[in-house]
Amino acid sequence: MAEFDVPAGHAILAPMSLKVAPGDHICLLGPSGIGKTTLLNRLAGLERGQPRPTLRIGYLFQEHRLLPWRTLRDNLRLVGVGRDQVEPLLARVGLEQAADRYPDQLSLGMARRAALARCLAMRPDLLLLDEPFASLDPHRADELKGLIRMLLKQFPAMAMICVTHEARDAEALANRIWYLAGRPAHLRYDARLDAEAHAGLARRLEALGRQASGESLSIEN
Numbered sequence: 001m002a003e004f005d006v007p008a009g010h011a012i013l014a015p016m017s018l019k020v021a022p023g024d025h026i027c028l029l030g031p032s033g034i035g036k037t038t039l040l041n042r043l044a045g046l047e048r049g050q051p052r053p054t055l056r057i058g059y060l061f062q063e064h065r066l067l068p069w070r071t072l073r074d075n076l077r078l079v080g081v082g083r084d085q086v087e088p089l090l091a092r093v094g095l096e097q098a099a100d101r102y103p104d105q106l107s108l109g110m111a112r113r114a115a116l117a118r119c120l121a122m123r124p125d126l127l128l129l130d131e132p133f134a135s136l137d138p139h140r141a142d143e144l145k146g147l148i149r150m151l152l153k154q155f156p157a158m159a160m161i162c163v164t165h166e167a168r169d170a171e172a173l174a175n176r177i178w179y180l181a182g183r184p185a186h187l188r189y190d191a192r193l194d195a196e197a198h199a200g201l202a203r204r205l206e207a208l209g210r211q212a213s214g215e216s217l218s219i220e221n
């Protein structure tokens with residue numbers, strides 16, 4: 001179990017204390033611009049003045065952030081992957097043939113999978129995914145979703161927090177839902193999903209979205 005705090009006085013987020021347990025697969029939803037990426041950055045310890053997190057965190061950013069002048073092999077070697085481990089690691093994400101390619105020789109989906117391999121290299125206790133399916137065509141998005149599901153099964157103790165706008169991503173990946181709303185943003189909804197809750201999830205998220213957009217209209221008016 002890991003505990004994360006947001007202190008009072010944060011520019012975007014309300015004070016909160018969040019507990020994440022091994023094996024939690026959380027999908028984080030909420031209106032656009034509410035603070036989902038900000039919350040991930042906070043959890044990753046990336047905000048100015050934050051101490052380094054005590055647990056190992058793998059962070060798949062919206063952009064792949066691979067070094068463009070290095071091959072995938074060298075990108076992985078730079079984060080400590082052993083010579084013999086590069087291909088097996090790339091094989092986990094379906095890229096065993098691509099070790100000697102440069103990031104700009106990859107499709108967006110492949111680059112995201114390569115970045116995911118780099119996250120896995122550090123054997124994370126917590127995997128943070130910021131809109132991993134954004135800008136992928138539906139087929140590639142489903143492929144990546146299937147891969148993430150498989151990895152979650154292979155590493156059952158690893159926790160995941162995945163930012164998405166899509167209820168169907170949450171249906172496919174989550175056993176727990178966070179919904180961020182309000183200004184400053186706070187967790188409006190934090191629920192574990194059993195089979196019954198899974199069935200009603202899309203409707204529940206729609207209702208939360210309607211409520212949150214009503215709030216932002218009244219703020220704008």
Ligand SMILES: Nc1ncnc2c1ncn2[C@@H]1O[C@H](COP(=O)(O)OP(=O)(O)OP(=O)(O)O)[C@@H](O)[C@H]1O
Pocket residue numbers: 012030031032033034035036037038039
């Ligand atoms: N670099 C920045 N400088 C100033 N303000 C920023 C910066 N990045 C984000 N913000 C502001 O912080 C708030 C939260 O942004 P954030 O990206 O965390 O939201 P989000 O919920 O992830 O949005 P989206 O769903 O559109 O990706 C927004 O009001 C945004 O305008």
